[in-house]
Amino acid sequence: MAEDSVAKKLKTSPPVIGTHNGHFHADEALAVYLLRLLPTYSSSPLVRTRDPAVLATCHTVVDVGGEYDPAKNRFDHHQRTFTTTFPNHNTRLSSAGLVYMHFGRDIIAQHVSLPRDHEDVSLLYEKLYTDFIEAIDANDNGISVYDPAAISAAGLEKRFKDGGVQLSSLVGDMNFPDPTASPGEPQDEDSLFARASSFIGHVFLRKLQHAGFSWLPARTTVGAAYHSRTETHPSGRIIILPQGGVPWKEHLYNFEKEASGGSEPDPANQVYYVLYPESATEGSKWRVQCVPVSEGSFESRKPLPESWRGVRDEELDSVLAAEAERTGKPKILEGAVFVHASGFIGGHKTKKGALAMAVRSLEE
Template sequence: MGIDVVRTRDAAKLEPLDIVVDVGGVYSPEKHRYDHHQRGFSEVFGYGGFDKIKLSSAGLVYKHFGKEIIAKRLGEGVSVDDERVEVLWLQLYSEMIESVDGIDNGVNISSAPLAYTQRTDLSSRVKRLNPNWNEPTSDAIYDEKFFQASKITGEEFLSQLDYFAFAWLPARDVVKVALEKRHEVDASGQIVVFNQSCPWKDHLFTLESTFPASTPQILYILYPESDAPGSKWRIQCVPQSSDSFVNRKSLPEPWCGMRDEKLSEVSGIKGGTFVHASGFTGGNETFEGTLEMARKALKA
């Protein structure tokens, strides 16, 4: 569908337009005006607990149109009221749009000094499209750069949406079934087995939050390295949160950095393949060997 795009701050030129984004000094969904620069603007996403970051124009557009876009992407006949749409709408805001809002509004990602610099985010990629200070500029050049940025942003948005819709979301049922069967794996209920690798972290934390408060935390995940017959198996520690590098309980320190025969000797478990130096993951030739690793790690 072709649309005409006008890039201007001229109020007279903005007035007849169907939708105005990021300029104009007005936030009015009824009039399709979505600016966030005006004094007194304080709109937040307001759903799913996302109420700390003031919205940028990206967040405003997503808040009002995101569900329609997601429903259309899921396929013909999918309604904005579909439960999947709500889940994806919140997930994509968390994983992509909130950071754009925070960066655009000058919100630091942390109150403490960062351990390292991260400049591969979408906002940084778009910013680098601007002409360099020592290059010539013109309205035509800025228009060209704008459309390049629009293309990159659109591709990134749809790429993330497709991942969450067609890979991440279907994994929820896999995780749910595995959690229900965890006591069949080990009486502790702290070891979960997946028969195939899948995106499990977000779903595990969401589903685990519905358990009674007295339920022991899940500590280890087991899964095959591939779908091929006779595949080796992996063990992975559950982190403290889905974006944390700190484990609830790491694999035993004497195993860390060990491989093959040396690992089997140190652990007392045949078929060892490796344990990462940080102790967050490891492997064995067989499921039985990996399960023994998990059980020994529980007692360590």
């Protein structure tokens, strides 16, 4: 009976995860966390060692061992022969990317309660890699965002240091004892790794939460607004969203690209302005936001007129009224709220007024 109990315990024990000890990095810290998001590994113990004999006893090994063999649950990327990349990407994978490539669909499907082969799971799988995991892979493999030779040839220099605020750098700092830790809180190497793994893992979960429950539903909302844009204005340059807080930029660029057959959108068909209410409250003010030339740019495709910028309330109403009288264009309903000094966004107390501001701006 005793032997049967021991055998049963060994058979049902959670699979042991192995990684290296010593100085840790963001990639294996995230890889371990990702595995533990799955039911199979949710209570898995972690062994940190470089001893091959000990690693051989582990069910799954990441970032150490010199072997990549998913059939054997070995996920190292340090061997000279390793060249694996995520589908349709060029960045060589780290242990984080390897674990994500093999287990990411299951993690996402579980999180959003959809079948593994669902189209939305595929969209999120690609997005999470592109927006988050790939940068960790690149950092761990020493791959720069831009070609250093091209940067040097162009004579470009950084305006300030940004390494200290990068996620991989923050994880690296966690190798050292935390001076803010509570008295008696463990500061040994494994405890520091556990905190680092939890830290970067929670960032991943926030990204997944936003992508699954904000970004993904927004695709439907933005798509409807984009495909009905000529009903808003014959030019097709203005879209109206039914609520604020919708992450619209990436979706808009994608719909524009799709409309151009996958190529860069024709400038003649680009959207210039996005309108939305500030809140769900009845009678909410409305915003007119200019579409940037690219997702991360501060430059607008067509900023609001220079004469409006930095002007507010009654003064802005006066400027709009004077321009209408001078040009003979239709008057804009009173209730203008503001236009930012850079011209990238403005506001009006009403939807009708915000639309009129966008239409007038198109004509400038």
